[in-house]
Amino acid sequence: MHRPVLTTVNVTLSSKKGELQRRHSDCVSMKSDMSLDPPWNFRNGDSLSVHSKFKRKRSDSSEPSCVSMKSDMSIDPPWNFGNGDFLSVHSKLKIKRSDSPEPSCVSMKSDMSMDPSWNFGNGDCLSVHRCNPESAVVDEFQKRYKFNLKKKFQCINGVIVNQDNRMLLNEIYTELYITEGDSGDINKEHEVRLIEAASKRKTLEEPPIKCNDIFKSFPEEDKPIRTVLTKGVAGIGKTISVQKFILDWTEGEANQDIPFIFPLSFRELNLMKDQKLSLVKLLHVFSSETKEIEKSRMEKALFIFDGLDEYRFPLDFQNTETVCDVTESASVHVLLINLIIGNLLPSALIWITSRPAAADQIPSQCVHRVTEVRGFSDPQKEEYFRKRISDQNLASNIITHLKSLRSLYIMCHIPVFCWISASVLERMLGESESGEIPKTLTQMYTHFLIIQTNIIREKYLKMQESDEEMILKLGRLAFQQLMKGNLIFYEEDLREWH
Incomplete structure (x- = not known):
């Protein structure tokens, strides 16, 4: 008769007695009858059956038990089949498992006895998969992050005026016509002309791309998509596409392989022109919650930079210092360039939106896919x-x-x-x-x-001002900013002009 083969670490009572006493779980390794606690005497009028005693013992334990054995006598308790115990080993094992509030692990010759796979080498009776506090904390943080991001983006423009006058994006969102774009020369014709020309195109000529699929490779493509540049004239739906993409992610509708999404608008980045900070601190500025995100969680994240045409600072890809560490401080435009190139977080995804005239600021070799938002059919x-x-x-x-x-x-x-x-x-x-x-x-x-x-x-x-005065002043300010090449203006522009 072949005895069961010991698959766990052979721990003797003499060398590990003190260690076994410190452990909370009932993991017992034994070579003699003296190691049993207590040895049951079936000949001295013990009226309780093996089954009932075993059940009582398991119910008092709040921790899982692990049994390592070299002989038939090493099983706890020692079952005596010669004295009228007709339960099979299989049925007794089932009783033992069902009565325990925690999973029990048994080391035997067959893999079938292990449910799930356990790590006995470190004295751990709990499954790593079932009990991973760090993973649980990360998942809980991701849920909280998604919830807060959803609150920010679920309404149009991310603003709720009041409960009676809020417009939910999902209620009015209409799928936009998005196609593969051209990464060649930038068309600098007036945008109204571009709009009219685009409206006359036959949509059947260019197959549409769903917004949620812009990072998915086509069947004929053998390389993953890291950086996407999305072009489109003013008001065509670039920002709304970004908002819908984020909202679907927070609701678990799409792109769940992305651990985190960090939306950063160039309009807000303009306000940080005089600051030097690391990428980690930059994310903290936009969301204080990101303080809890470790670097390892950033490596597969998606960074969205919306509105390149509104950015007021040049992106010099030729003469920019190299930054490879997310904790290293640099100017905002330096961080952006190193992110786009891939010096910072090379496995992270990058999505940039821009009007056509400003899209050429990103070198074509840094872009893996160009898409164009064509608006509504x-x-x-x-x-x-x-x-x-x-x-x-x-x-x-x-x-x-x-x-x-x-x-x-x-x-x-x-x-x-x-x-x-x-x-x-x-x-x-x-x-x-x-x-x-x-x-x-x-x-x-x-x-x-x-x-x-x-x-x-x-x-x-x-x-105090009349409508006419206010409109004329705003018109004059807008004209002056356009002459400077600025598509938007800020409070400091108002103060300077006034």
């Missing part, structure tokens, strides 16, 4: 208005009005213009405001500006 235009306007009769009237005016309908190719048109026409056609219904781009923009001015006036009741 005609069916998508109608879908947007029906989602945006709750009154479907009013939505139909707005669609009919826009279709009757070629210039306005072409401009609805741009999602932000659909938003402007919905804001204006919902008031005009809904009879909340009187006046001539806009029929030209100028009239539409004028009405929208009036609506926004009224909202500002209601919010700030102490305004």
